[in-house]
Amino acid sequence: MGQRITVDPVTRIEGHLKIEVEIENGVVKDAWSSGTMARGFEALLTGKDPRDASYVTSRFCGVCFSVHQMASAACLDDAFGAQVPDGGRILRNLLMGSEYLYDHIIHFYHLTALDYLDIMAVAGYNGNDAGLNAVKDKVVSLVKRGDTYPLTPRYEPDEFSVADPEIVTMAVSHYLEALKIQVTAKNMGAVLGGGRVPHYQGIVVGGVTQIPSPEEIGRFKSMLAEVTAFIKNVYMKDVLLLGGPGGPLFPLAQLGVGGGHLNYLSYGGFPEEASGKEMFFKAGVVRNLHLDNVQSFDPDKVTESVKYAWYREQEPVHPYDGEQIFDRDKADAYSFVKAPRYDGMAFEVGPLARMLIEKNPTLLSLVQAGAKPGAVARHAARMIETVALADQMQVWLGQLIEAQGKPGFRIHDTDHWEVPDTAEGAGFYEAPRGALGHWMKIKDKKIANYQAVVPSTWNASPRDEKGVRGQYEESLIGAPVPDPENPINIVRVIRSFDPCLACAVHIIDPKTNQIRKFRIG
Amino acid sequence: MSSFRNISRRDFLKFCAGTASILGLSEAAVPRIAKALEGAAKKPPVIWLEGQDCAGCSISFINSSNPGTAELVLDTISLRYHESLMAASGHVSEKAIQDTIKNESGGYVLLVEGSIPTEDPRFCQIAGRNFVDIVAEAAAGAAAVIAIGSCATYGGIPGDCPTPGRGMGVGDAMDKGLVPKKALINCPTCPVHPERLIGTIVYYLLYGKPPALDKVGRPVVFYDKLIHDNCERRGHFDNGEFLTDWNSFEKRNWCMYLKGCKGPFTHSDCPKRRWSDGLNWCIGCSSVCQGCAEPDFYAGMSPLYERSGKNLRGVSVEKIGAYATGAVAVGLAGHFIGQAMTGRLGKGGPPEEGGGN
Ligand code: SF4
Ligand code: SF4
Numbered sequence: 117m118g119q120r121i122t123v124d125p126v127t128r129i130e131g132h133l134k135i136e137v138e139i140e141n142g143v144v145k146d147a148w149s150s151g152t153m154a155r156g157f158e159a160l161l162t163g164k165d166p167r168d169a170s171y172v173t174s175r176f177c178g179v180c181f182s183v184h185q186m187a188s189a190a191c192l193d194d195a196f197g198a199q200v201p202d203g204g205r206i207l208r209n210l211l212m213g214s215e216y217l218y219d220h221i222i223h224f225y226h227l228t229a230l231d232y233l234d235i236m237a238v239a240g241y242n243g244n245d246a247g248l249n250a251v252k253d254k255v256v257s258l259v260k261r262g263d264t265y266p267l268t269p270r271y272e273p274d275e276f277s278v279a280d281p282e283i284v285t286m287a288v289s290h291y292l293e294a295l296k297i298q299v300t301a302k303n304m305g306a307v308l309g310g311g312r313v314p315h316y317q318g319i320v321v322g323g324v325t326q327i328p329s330p331e332e333i334g335r336f337k338s339m340l341a342e343v344t345a346f347i348k349n350v351y352m353k354d355v356l357l358l359g360g361p362g363g364p365l366f367p368l369a370q371l372g373v374g375g376g377h378l379n380y381l382s383y384g385g386f387p388e389e390a391s392g393k394e395m396f397f398k399a400g401v402v403r404n405l406h407l408d409n410v411q412s413f414d415p416d417k418v419t420e421s422v423k424y425a426w427y428r429e430q431e432p433v434h435p436y437d438g439e440q441i442f443d444r445d446k447a448d449a450y451s452f453v454k455a456p457r458y459d460g461m462a463f464e465v466g467p468l469a470r471m472l473i474e475k476n477p478t479l480l481s482l483v484q485a486g487a488k489p490g491a492v493a494r495h496a497a498r499m500i501e502t503v504a505l506a507d508q509m510q511v512w513l514g515q516l517i518e519a520q521g522k523p524g525f526r527i528h529d530t531d532h533w534e535v536p537d538t539a540e541g542a543g544f545y546e547a548p549r550g551a552l553g554h555w556m557k558i559k560d561k562k563i564a565n566y567q568a569v570v571p572s573t574w575n576a577s578p579r580d581e582k583g584v585r586g587q588y589e590e591s592l593i594g595a596p597v598p599d600p601e602n603p604i605n606i607v608r609v610i611r612s613f614d615p616c617l618a619c620a621v622h623i624i625d626p627k628t629n630q631i632r633k634f635r636i637g
Numbered sequence: 638m639s640s641f642r643n644i645s646r647r648d649f650l651k652f653c654a655g656t657a658s659i660l661g662l663s664e665a666a667v668p669r670i671a672k673a674l675e676g677a678a679k680k681p682p683v684i685w686l687e688g689q690d691c692a693g694c695s696i697s698f699i700n701s702s703n704p705g706t707a708e709l710v711l712d713t714i715s716l717r718y719h720e721s722l723m724a725a726s727g728h729v730s731e732k733a734i735q736d737t738i739k740n741e742s743g744g745y746v747l748l749v750e751g752s753i754p755t756e757d758p759r760f761c762q763i764a765g766r767n768f769v770d771i772v773a774e775a776a777a778g779a780a781a782v783i784a785i786g787s788c789a790t791y792g793g794i795p796g797d798c799p800t801p802g803r804g805m806g807v808g809d810a811m812d813k814g815l816v817p818k819k820a821l822i823n824c825p826t827c828p829v830h831p832e833r834l835i836g837t838i839v840y841y842l843l844y845g846k847p848p849a850l851d852k853v854g855r856p857v858v859f860y861d862k863l864i865h866d867n868c869e870r871r872g873h874f875d876n877g878e879f880l881t882d883w884n885s886f887e888k889r890n891w892c893m894y895l896k897g898c899k900g901p902f903t904h905s906d907c908p909k910r911r912w913s914d915g916l917n918w919c920i921g922c923s924s925v926c927q928g929c930a931e932p933d934f935y936a937g938m939s940p941l942y943e944r945s946g947k948n949l950r951g952v953s954v955e956k957i958g959a960y961a962t963g964a965v966a967v968g969l970a971g972h973f974i975g976q977a978m979t980g981r982l983g984k985g986g987p988p989e990e991g992g993g994n
Contacts, residue, residue, distance in 0.1 A: 123727035124764045127720045130692045132763055153761040153768075155689050155752075156800030165940035171927060172935065175794050178693020178828055226699075230724045254645065258711065263680055266716045269733055270724035295707050299700050303913040311922030312912030314696045314828055318922040320942070325883050326922040335916075442801060444759055528883040607726050618691045 131617025147592040151453040192321035195541025196533035201526035204323025214305030225294035234273035240281035323528035372488025374609035376591030380469035385546030400473040421580035455577040465550025491612035655704035659836035682745040685719035690751025693828035701831035742778035752804025760802025823854035864900035899928030
């Protein structure tokens with residue numbers, strides 16, 4: 117029997133997560149992932165006006181707010197039969213794109229970078245760069261003042277930590293710069309129609325609410341240029357410098373620490389035309405890293421197991437075919453998160469899944485150079501898709517300007533729908549953290565049932581009825597933890613997924629949980 | 638060597654100036670603020686707890702450019718515990734909060750984000766403990782408590798969820814005796830506005846006491862005005878010009894009332910302060926105010942995208958609705974509405990409810 121240790125809370129994530137591991141001979145032998153908070157939004161929505169859903173479900177998560185608003189609006193579009201005009205589709209893409217840019221930047225610099233940097237190494241910086249000396253003085257002055265919160269305390273740096281004073285000082289200066297740039301990236305979305313951040317106001321059933329003025333488009337354009345410059349000149353270079361071949365984190369990448377099940381799933385996101393068949397991020401399924409066999413996603417193959425989750429026991433079923441009743445006292449259960457499975461198997465969702473399914477050449481060149489799927493590859497994939505999106509947003513902006521110049525430009529469908537008496541609908545999207553689905557059933561013009569299966573439900577799930585671990589759990593197996601008092605590799609692996617736990621947990625009304633239809637909108 | 642000090646000093650003074658303007662103080666107050674914040678022998682400790690939250694308030698907090706959050710976090714306060722930002726995890730983070738509670742008793746400010754489940758307190762646990770117990774312990778030694786966002790103030794969306802985890806705000810938890818009573822400041826909206834939060838923290842650090850509060854615990858300086866009375870679209874309301882089709886560029890700035898705007902029932906300085914560094918706001922994007930600054934948000938404001946069933950003072954919603962759909966002679970209704978709204982709606986006071994539909 118190995119030694120059991122607990123990391124609770126796992127910080128610098130969204131939500132409340134506890135990780136327990138069993139260590140033997142300095143490596144993780146077994147792991148358990150627990151979501152430790154639940155609210156119950158789906159139950160709240162029952163009986164409400166369906167249009168409220170896009171606003172309320174944004175509050176699933178304050179970090180990836182807009183994608184819930186988006187998936188919910190797509191779900192309403194489907195249920196109501198709304199036909200989103202091209203202007204609305206393009207604006208939605210641009211609003212969603214802004215969220216990705218800010219979210220990925222924050223994740224790298226503010227949520228995860230401290231796992232890899234020995235921040236106190238800046239004291240050893242001896243160069244002449246005025247900006248870097250400023251950073252050094254800053255940190256040194258905090259140390260002298262005897263108060264370095266919230267940068268310390270921390271898990272202590274280990275052999276994988278970057279301690280080169282020049283690199284660390286530069287990274288810390290980028291941490292501060294990124295704090296400003298993420299504001300610009302977020303605010304771009306507010307300017308062009310989100311209204312404010314976090315929690316956009318402007319994505320509704322049928323399209324969006326703000327028909328942009330030339331000034332707003334101009335402002336968005338210059339903000340996008342500023343953010344794109346940071347992404348390409350700073351973010352991209354930092355990730356490659358640290359995690360690319362020859363970089364200080366490449367050994368971690370070669371070890372494949374944090375790999376997991378090697379099954380990858382994407383629903384696809386950013387529709388390029390009205391039907392939604394052409395997507396900028398493609399949908400697909402990859403099993404056991406067989407990239408030569410990317411299969412199409414079949415929504416009927418999704419099931420959820422509650423064997424180890426705090427819900428009344430039932431057989432694994434399609435998300436809509438079962439009753440779901442809380443049982444906070446259930447023996448063996450250890451999480452509020454359920455265990456979604458595809459074709460009976462556990463999958464990873466998120467940037468790594470998307471970029472592998474796309475067979476992104478930059479990512480594949482890293483793999484060729486010896487990087488294995490794992491924590492470092494996840495950071496690389498996230499950076500790669502950020503760069504691609506920033507470029508594509510220029511294209512969408514051009515399309516918007518062109519479309520708006522033509523007569524009959526529309527951003528919202530006001531003609532084809534009323535709140536229906538009875539309907540059901542589904543909305544799918546790729547959130548920054550991965551595959552996201554919302555489903556709704558309407559009766560008497562009110563929500564009869566609402567359900568969401570979110571990215572972190574896939575990634576953070578507990579074991580299923582067969583005892584198969586969730587992706588967080590599996591990805592921890594084999595991670596080196598030489599010092600149980602300092603389990604830094606555990607948080608590195610977990611944070612590489614960019615956990616988002618609040619929305620991973622959902623509870624629905626047992627009596628009305630009977631939606632059977634499940635289709636891609 | 639001095640370059641950073643200069644940068645830092647400049648940023649810090651900018652921070653002080655930004656805070657002064659938030660608090661409605663003149664430029665002359667800037668040196669006083671700077672002196673008070675710098676003069677302290679050590680940075681005042683702050684504990685930031687997250688319960689049944691979505692981290693939206695944390696993300697909103699770091700969305701402020703002037704004053705900047707980096708200056709607040711690194712130069713102004715000592716942020717001992719904040720799950721979303723702190724370097725530490727697990728037992729290391731637990732030690733940080735415990736050390737502060739023990740060693741700084743009576744000297745730290747407690748911020749609470751997210752609601753507190755009490756019916757079954759196991760619906761939010763951190764480090765194996767129920768959140769309500771963590772709040773109670775931290776509040777006991779706090780000099781003051783600031784509840785931020787709709788969830789921590791009045792329960793917000795989790796407070797309306799019909800599950801055993803139904804959460805409540807800090808004030809209710811204090812009233813119920815679950816959390817020790819302390820000076821409590823409520824900063825609602827979903828999420829909290831970064832400037833209102835930073836302004837409230839700095840006010841407290843400057844004066845050592847909460848700012849003047851209204852009946853529901855909100856700082857008067859931020860929440861005393863009715864949105865409707867300060868809205869940039871109010872002229873269109875008075876003229877009976879309501880936005881009904883989001884595709885019309887010409888009418889893009891018309892009043893949102895018929896789309897469900899709750900501005901006539903909501904108190905906050907959103908129209909003046911706006912959001913996202915002043916670049917836009919809820920009504921600015923032609924969406925509606927959802928009333929998130931009020932204690933009865935969310936359920937009391939639902940349906941969000943239907944015009945409210947609550948009556949504006951002296952004017953029934955049918956009349957406005959009938960006007961908008963042309964069922965009443967336009968001239969007459971327009972005249973009536975214009976008069977009623979401009980003449981009878983008192984500035985600054987909440988509109989009466991009831992008296993009809
Ligand atoms: S109803 Fe809303 S949009 Fe219209 S004037 Fe009042 S606050 Fe502004
Ligand atoms: S305008 Fe209304 S909905 Fe928007 S933040 Fe202010 S109170 Fe909340």
